[in-house]
Amino acid sequence: MLSNPNSIDSGKRGPGELNSRALFWWLHSAGWVGVFLVGYLSALAYGKSYELWKLLAPVAITGFLGTLGLRYLLRALSGVPPVRVALLMIGPVLAVSAAMGLTYAVILLNGWCGGCRVPSSWLGYAAYMGSQTYMVVGWVSLYLVITTWRKLRAQTEAALAATSMAHQAQLKMLQYQLNPHFLFNALNAISTLVLDRDPANANRMVQRLSMFLRHSLDADPMQQVTLKQEIDTTCLYLDIEKVRFTERLTVRIEIDDTCWPALLPSLLLQPLVENAIKHAVARRVEGTTLIVRAERDRHSLRLSVLDDGPGRPPPEAGRSQLEHATHGNGVGLANTRERLRMLYGARQSFEARDRSEGGFMVVMTLPFEVGGTAGG
Incomplete structure (x- = not known):
């Protein structure tokens, strides 16, 4: 139940992004299959009808599709302050929970699950929808935690790469600045000024060279x-x-x-x-x-x-x-x-x-x- 936080909506996608997309679909599918299996096996353990799969499978499929929609909405809200995201997601989360509750009610009321017990009042349906709300909120929370972690990791890697590139650039420049050929040319120019009896410019050149090398090293x-x-x-x-x-x-x-x-x-x-x-x-x-x-x-x-x-x-x-x-x-x-x-x-x-x-x-x-x- 996770997505690639650094996804780029372009025609060209790198291997890392393709792997992240595949990982999302694998975990998302495995997550909802797990929800179905845990619910179904738990029901069988409590002696409920084996036909309960006719109820739980459509509900899990509805949750699978509904949270896919939430995923694209969360991606569109990337960069929005967390408090605002939480407020904006209240309606969509309730809508997905209601869809799962409606699927549950339609199957029971139409008798498509023969061995399933129908709630005696509307409170039973409301309680089931409430339990699905907790599940959807958990999905959104897990999604945000994982994507935030991935963003922080990507930023850290970018900062480390920038540091490495900067130090490489510094080493390249120092290699040139301390190159014997460069120093020879500078000292030769100073020597020429001395021979031409121009001590003022020669002294100025020595100072400039000293300041330049000191700055380069520091x-x-x-x-x-x-x-x-x-x-x-x-x-x-x-x-x-x-x-x-x-x-x-x-x-x-x-x-x-x-x-x-x-x-x-x-x-x-x-x-x-x-x-x-x-x-x-x-x-x-x-x-x-x-x-x-x-x-x-x-x-x-x-x-x-x-x-x-x-x-x-x-x-x-x-x-x-x-x-x-x-x-x-x-x-x-x-x-x-x-x-x-x-x-x-x-x-x-x-x-x-x-x-x-x-x-x-x-x-x-x-x-x-x-x-x-x-x-x-």
Whole structure:
């Protein structure tokens, strides 16, 4: 007598949902068959007529069909506060109980169960209907207990999966940030500034690199930060890269004033900016403009990372579809896409594609949640 609480009314159903549906039908059928057998065997034990099955079987079938209707009603009320569900279910529960009582009365009054004793007054029929009400209420209670437990279990599993994905993303990013090649480029840029007798910029670069690495090591990808904090961290990284590429890299930060205090997962923009640096700036001799943009669309935050570089490279032999579809860097963008999916479910979207005017763009949409202090 249970149902899948996470059922999705769509054409495609996964193996888990199909198994849950089969389990529901098995338990629902077994439950009402059990009700019939217990009632019938108990009656025989008390010396009642074996023909009592003619009465109990139709009543059990009525209960089977009636509670099926209650199941679909409860599914429609999913997400409604429990007290309201209880109030809304009073009428349907009484209706199913009355149907079972009516089946009982019709069979007895028409003499279809020859060996069955007919109640001497209407009170007997009312008492039987009352006993069926307890049974239907028990069915509804059991259904709600099991479906609530399944929802909690699904939420727990989703939270654990999101935690795992976030830590994987952090490990991937730390692997890049502490990559000897990255550190070599940064230190080489600092060395060049020293040789050019530019100690002020060299000192500034050392401070930026130190702050960036410290933040990367301390950041918890499960913790939300304001967009202001995320942009500040991203700018630390971009300042280091601007020393490497000088005039070849132009950065534009375009943030709506209302978006600065918006909350988002920490270190979300890093792999997207890294992707643009690697596949747009580093591969072009001429200059490249990198744009980081944030806009508010009612209850959503739209984040974009755009460049005017060469765009998605043409397909090559041996390159996977995922690598080609994600601007050649399957790990960074795929991890970001999966991280958003695990954290926000259907409330987010992720799109990576070529721009019509040239270049590449990644656009993310996630719920607009406010926290912190707005900044410019």
